[in-house]
Amino acid sequence: MSLEVAIRHRLGAFSVTAAFSADKGVTALFGRSGSGKTSLINIIAGLLRPEDGRLTFNGDVLVDSEARIFVPPHKRRFGYVFQEARLFPHLNVRRNLGYGRWFARHAGEGADFDRIVDLLGIAALLNRAPANLSGGEKQRVAIGRALLSSPRLLLMDEPLAALDEERKAEILPYLERLRDETAIPIVYVSHSVVEVARLANRVIVLENGRISASGDAATILSAPSPAISRREAGTLIEGTVETSDVSHQITIVRAGTLRIQVPHLEAPAGKPVRLHIAARDVMLATSRPEGLSALNILPGTIVGIGQAEHGMVDVRLDCGGVTILSRVTTLSRDLLRLQAGKPVHAVIKSVALDL
């Protein structure tokens, strides 16, 4: 199961040049708006014909500009979930779900309707018209519709961008289940660190139509990048659930030698989880603070201090082998005399880690 992309495409003065491969799990195309993410995913889907290049899936040639091969979208069997759900207004939810399934069954395959309806929690909506669904419900139906077409690959173009925070939180768990319970590779376009941190196995960073970095999610999201907005910069920590304190709804996540307390995370012990710790949520103390509500006080050493920008600096810490980023003002840096090698405590409110 592997998608190989090597294409070049010009749109007016802007051009997209990208070469990468994507296999099982979630590959995120990450970048700011206008970086060429949507053009790239449309090229993969076949909605946009690249000027130049090659696109193959499992050795199946879908685009080859030299051999003049271009397989149209309906023959690629790639599911596509758009930013707006794009449900057919003249069909009810059941028929929308059945649309791609009908063509897939024609090709001799049919996905399991009940299992997918159940996975997405849309059983109660089947007889409703798309016009009467909330944004989150529409998007779940759109995901189900794409899945039921028995896709070989699932493309998602900012599927949560048009939704408010609550609806996002409603859909993210379904996407995680999708990643964990199906074998379909997913290409996920997003500009949100939070979404990518939660979902992606691999991240490809796009800037001005070029790939500026690629690699596993933890490495890419912890490295400074212009694709990550100042407010969202931080580090991604991969850990496992250790124990849960049911009475306080606190879960302890172990990452290396660190034990981090996280609120309201219902997961069995041993389950791998990712924590995105935003640099702006991390305080520094030169001595261990007392009488503080913040639950996570992690001893560590300053590894390096970044360039000052807008009166703020990013301080890189090593806390028991785990790298954590903290953003402080230049004033705090000078008052606390922060410098590389100095032992400090990183203070993180558990509430800031609410997934």
Added chain:
Amino acid sequence: MDWLVLSDAEWMAILLSLRVSSVAMLASLPFAIGIALILARGRFWGKAVLNGIVHLPLVLPPVVTGFLLLILFGKRGPIGAFLAEYTGIVFSFRWTGAALACAIMAFPLMVRSIRLSIEAVDRRLEQAAATLGAGPVWVFLTVTLPLVLPGIIAGMILAFAKAMGEFGATITFVSNIPGETQTLSSAIYTFTQVPGGDAGAFRLTIISVVISMAALMISEMLANLAVKKMDAA
């Protein structure tokens, strides 16, 4: 209320009008959908010319259209002679000719209505259908056509109403033969030309108003329905 009772000749004119209008509407429908699709979606040289030709009957004096039909589709006209010889279809001085004249006159209205509703279709829905495995023909049949349907129905009704009222082109092309080419409008015209024909003209006028009014109202209703559906999406 005796004056309201229709004579046989009047009934004949009404039934003929309904037949001519129905045939004109149905026979021109596939062409109208095709042309509307080309005008809404196509990008080619000469699109403005095609658009002009389609709309010509709307702006030309009907007599001119009728005369052109007579020249082209008459017994000795280039198209008329060809069709008579190879398909057996004769237009001149037959009810089929009346249907042709009505179809030509109503065509711009039908194309316009269908074209507007094709242009209102969200093409992103068609892209979505393609990614779900539907080829271009299936996309058209299962997504585009159902969304355009209200526009098609509105166009058909408008064309039907226009055909019911057509007079100039029809009388020029196929004359005014009772039982063959004398439609509602021609019959009213004939009544007004003879002394004491006012009552007959008035009876047919009422019927004409009722049919046209009903057609317009249904068309308006369907157009509103279409707009509502698009908004909901």
